[in-house]
Amino acid sequence: MATVSRQKSILLKQFNETRARTLSLVQTLEKDDFVVQTAPFTSPPKWHLGHVSWLLEVVMSKTNSDYEFYSQEFSEYLNSYYRQFGEPHDKDKRGLATRPTVDHVFEYFHMMTNRVAGILQNEMLDEKTQQLFFMAINHECQHQELLIYDLQYLLADRYRPLTRTTLLTPSQQESKSIKISGGLYMMGYSGDQFCYDIELPEHNVHLDNYKIDSYPITNKQYMEFVEDGGYTDFKYWLSDGWDKVRNENWKAPMYWKKIDGQWMTCDFLGNRKINPNEPVCHVSYYEADAYCKWAGKRLPSEAEWEKAACWDEKKQLKTIFPWGNEFPNPLHANLLESYVWNCSEIGAYPNGKSHYGCYQMIGDVWEWTSTEFSGYPGFKTGFSEYNDKWFANQKVLRGGSFGTPSISIRGSYRNFFRLDERWLFSGFRCAEYI
Numbered sequence: 001m002a003t004v005s006r007q008k009s010i011l012l013k014q015f016n017e018t019r020a021r022t023l024s025l026v027q028t029l030e031k032d033d034f035v036v037q038t039a040p041f042t043s044p045p046k047w048h049l050g051h052v053s054w055l056l057e058v059v060m061s062k063t064n065s066d067y068e069f070y071s072q073e074f075s076e077y078l079n080s081y082y083r084q085f086g087e088p089h090d091k092d093k094r095g096l097a098t099r100p101t102v103d104h105v106f107e108y109f110h111m112m113t114n115r116v117a118g119i120l121q122n123e124m125l126d127e128k129t130q131q132l133f134f135m136a137i138n139h140e141c142q143h144q145e146l147l148i149y150d151l152q153y154l155l156a157d158r159y160r161p162l163t164r165t166t167l168l169t170p171s172q173q174e175s176k177s178i179k180i181s182g183g184l185y186m187m188g189y190s191g192d193q194f195c196y197d198i199e200l201p202e203h204n205v206h207l208d209n210y211k212i213d214s215y216p217i218t219n220k221q222y223m224e225f226v227e228d229g230g231y232t233d234f235k236y237w238l239s240d241g242w243d244k245v246r247n248e249n250w251k252a253p254m255y256w257k258k259i260d261g262q263w264m265t266c267d268f269l270g271n272r273k274i275n276p277n278e279p280v281c282h283v284s285y286y287e288a289d290a291y292c293k294w295a296g297k298r299l300p301s302e303a304e305w306e307k308a309a310c311w312d313e314k315k316q317l318k319t320i321f322p323w324g325n326e327f328p329n330p331l332h333a334n335l336l337e338s339y340v341w342n343c344s345e346i347g348a349y350p351n352g353k354s355h356y357g358c359y360q361m362i363g364d365v366w367e368w369t370s371t372e373f374s375g376y377p378g379f380k381t382g383f384s385e386y387n388d389k390w391f392a393n394q395k396v397l398r399g400g401s402f403g404t405p406s407i408s409i410r411g412s413y414r415n416f417f418r419l420d421e422r423w424l425f426s427g428f429r430c431a432e433y434i
């Protein structure tokens, strides 16, 4: 009973903090910013606000068979891809709808916050119901990060964050390749808090001996590939990747522009020269893979990544985070609540080191792995149409980024995107066979 009420109080606290964080991210936007969609892969901020609230209705409908949705119009517009709830509004036309209005979406947002807070405070919730509400909170965290990608695309340095902290000064660090011995590794989530269905069940995988970089690939390293003609030679590229390079005229990571012989970017920090010591960001799987080929290396599999991040060889145990089981704080990793609004330079997080000596595995940039996204052996769906309908044509990324809320990340977390997507905060580190 004590555990149930402890879980419930964590649930309420996380719910209130998450709803408040969503509002804080959009607090400084102008009303016009809420409505537009300037690329098919983005969504209007209004839509994110409404959608995360609609998903709370979805959870309430799963736990109460008499539940009635607020409005048919809202359910159609705010449904992303859940066909069990009807035909969703076209994803790439979300910015063409002036109804529901921004004010109406805010009203709806507050209504759902109050409704769910009332349930969490006043009702007895069984384990399954609690897990569904934890999932809704984690879903909202995912949309906070997607909203930040969209704000980067829409506004970049014209976005005014409510909170901004200064970057930590990095200690001098030389990137090296860390040897990790193979054998059986039990991958998957081993804790007792919420995790997604795709992080389970824990299962054994066999790994050969391998080496993995102690840091993510930096802009300096990636620039060498660019300047060496990386984007003009097909031999580094997968066939579909090469088509992308040519059809979309890719010459460098997204947002990079060469001005007067100098590579520049425009992001939340402003119009500025590419910082050579930051991890490379905004690269697709195709670009990460091409770099590895050029460098004579390869991407790690997700099992190799997870072992390098979480396995303590000395103690023969797996931890939830690279530094142990302690919940992330701003000295461990650059996650959303650091409010740095950018990647930190490599060497900025000595306290986040993994047992093997790999740095910045959590935070800064999501890291592409070579693994196709699918269910683990024995996978059981936790929520129909959430994760499992995407088990094709996507690659797994690990570790979270500077836009990831800290309650939603852990070493076993599996993100996934299509191979050509690069508006997310995505980078990589290299691995090698030995």
Ligand SMILES: [Fe+2]
Binding pocket: 051, 080, 139, 143
């Ligand atoms: Fe969603």
